[in-house]
Amino acid sequence: MATTLITGGTVVSSTGRAPADVLVDGETIRAVLEPGSTLLGHDLAASVDRVIDATGRYVIPGGIDAHTHMQLPFGGTFASDTFETGTRAAAWGGTTTIVDFAVQKTGERLQDGLAAWHELAAGECAVDYGFHQIVGGVDDDSLQAMRGLVDEGISSFKLFMAYPGVFYSDDAQILKAMQVSAETGLMTMMHAENGPAIDVIAEQLVRQGNTAPYFHGIARAWQMEEEATHRAIMLANYTQAPLYVVHVSAKQAVQQLAWARDQGQQVFGETCPQYLYLSLEEQLGARGSEWGDFEGAKWVCSTPLRSREEGHQDHMWQALRTNDIQMVSTDHCPFCMKDQKELGLSDFRAIPNGIGSIEHRMDLMYQGVVTGRITLERWVELTSTTPARMFGMHGRKGVIQPGADADIVLYDPNGHTSIGVERTHHMNMDHSAWEGFEIDGHVDTVMARGKVIVDDGQYLGSKGDGRFVKRGLSQYLA
Numbered sequence: 298m299a300t301t302l303i304t305g306g307t308v309v310s311s312t313g314r315a316p317a318d319v320l321v322d323g324e325t326i327r328a329v330l331e332p333g334s335t336l337l338g339h340d341l342a343a344s345v346d347r348v349i350d351a352t353g354r355y356v357i358p359g360g361i362d363a364h365t366h367m368q369l370p371f372g373g374t375f376a377s378d379t380f381e382t383g384t385r386a387a388a389w390g391g392t393t394t395i396v397d398f399a400v401q402k403t404g405e406r407l408q409d410g411l412a413a414w415h416e417l418a419a420g421e422c423a424v425d426y427g428f429h430q431i432v433g434g435v436d437d438d439s440l441q442a443m444r445g446l447v448d449e450g451i452s453s454f455k456l457f458m459a460y461p462g463v464f465y466s467d468d469a470q471i472l473k474a475m476q477v478s479a480e481t482g483l484m485t486m487m488h489a490e491n492g493p494a495i496d497v498i499a500e501q502l503v504r505q506g507n508t509a510p511y512f513h514g515i516a517r518a519w520q521m522e523e524e525a526t527h528r529a530i531m532l533a534n535y536t537q538a539p540l541y542v543v544h545v546s547a548k549q550a551v552q553q554l555a556w557a558r559d560q561g562q563q564v565f566g567e568t569c570p571q572y573l574y575l576s577l578e579e580q581l582g583a584r585g586s587e588w589g590d591f592e593g594a595k596w597v598c599s600t601p602l603r604s605r606e607e608g609h610q611d612h613m614w615q616a617l618r619t620n621d622i623q624m625v626s627t628d629h630c631p632f633c634m635k636d637q638k639e640l641g642l643s644d645f646r647a648i649p650n651g652i653g654s655i656e657h658r659m660d661l662m663y664q665g666v667v668t669g670r671i672t673l674e675r676w677v678e679l680t681s682t683t684p685a686r687m688f689g690m691h692g693r694k695g696v697i698q699p700g701a702d703a704d705i706v707l708y709d710p711n712g713h714t715s716i717g718v719e720r721t722h723h724m725n726m727d728h729s730a731w732e733g734f735e736i737d738g739h740v741d742t743v744m745a746r747g748k749v750i751v752d753d754g755q756y757l758g759s760k761g762d763g764r765f766v767k768r769g770l771s772q773y774l775a
């Protein structure tokens with residue numbers, strides 16, 4: 298197997314940073330050495346197959362995006378990124394592992410949904426991938442199937458308190474699924490919004506003629522997120538299921554999580570770049586020359602973007618510092634404006650829900666380092682190390698240490714990234730939710746299991762490089 302020495306860089310982990318050389322042997326990290334170390338021979342650089350000069354760059358574990366939806370069926374259409382295009386965009390952005398959601402919709406069999414997802418992804422991915430299981434129909438059959446998920450390397454499942462008739466679980470179903478979670482160690486992931494109440498509010502808004510994308514944000518009020526988050530916490534408290542609340546956007550929901558954690562409950566939260574940077578007023582309420590007040594459709598996602606005036610964005614950054622929120626994923630679920638978002642031109646309820654961000658998560662979060670919102674080490678922890686621990690991949694992923702997969706990113710803090718559909722953009726979309734964002738940093742080189750797949754503005758990988766990752770139980774639980 299080929300050996301590579303990454304030399305001259307600063308290795309950053311969740312706990313510190315230091316100049317170090319990284320020796321890669323085949324697909325695995327063999328050693329992390331002091332610069333110029335003679336421990337493994339007098340001139341290591343002369344004895345390896347390849348030397349990568351990382352001078353001036355941060356050497357970080359490849360990003361792990363634990364919340365993506367390639368090809369998700371939603372509202373009569375499908376998320377526009379396939380496993381091929383979506384994971385290639387991930388690679389461009391320094392993400393070397395994704396965890397996508399296998400789908401069981403209401404009325405379908407869980408096992409069929411999982412098999413279909415394996416089929417969609419196999420041989421298509423640029424980077425490694427795992428699955429969570431969406432359980433959209435809790436019944437005796439799916440509860441039994443859930444007990445077999447751990448053996449399949451799927452250690453987490455997601456329930457929805459929204460989207461009646463598609464993914465929705467009522468409280469009785471949630472309770473039963475959480476009992477299986479407590480019994481098996483499977484992590485319960487929750488989409489926490491009171492869907493039935495939201496649907497009534499949305500219907501009333503549309504009846505009053507309020508059909509623009511902006512009202513998507515009004516309908517999905519923060520009270521609906523806070524209430525559902527609290528209900529999920531109490532059901533998890535009763536059943537003793539570990540709970541991970543996805544895409545938290547309301548500060549009041551964060552307060553619920555913080556409260557439960559202060560009581561000692563095993564409750565965790567994830568937020569996404571859109572809830573840190575974008576808002577109800579600026580994006581959902583946007584007007585553009587092409588789309589008028591339908592411009593906001595680009596940012597229709599659930600949970601929705603929240604009011605900047607109410608302080609949700611600032612509160613979310615604070616929660617990242619205080620660890621009330623433990624990690625940042627994208628909820629990558631892209632739809633084009635043409636033919637897809639357009640479905641909701643006359644009624645925001647018909648706009649497919651989702652934003653594409655998989656390519657920009659590492660950069661957008663690095664911008665938080667630049668602006669002093671988080672530390673360099675916290676950046677690595679939020680985007681790689683905690684996702685690995687939370688979802689049972691620690692040791693193999695999320696760290697630069699001997700024995701780990703050689704998933705390594707060279708990040709240039711002096712580089713620059715201009716985000717825009719005509720510039721850095723590899724996601725299969727006709728617009729960017731991040732158009733015009735300027736990042737003081739750049740993903741220079743991406744290595745996935747020892748293979749350089751992105752270097753110096755070139756894609757060197759191929760589909761099928763990525764393999765299915767069998768995950769173990771969460772390593773984040775006490």
Ligand SMILES: [Zn+2]
Pocket residue numbers: 488543544599600
């Ligand atoms: Zn969701």
Ligand SMILES: [Zn+2]
Pocket residue numbers: 364366628630
């Ligand atoms: Zn999602």
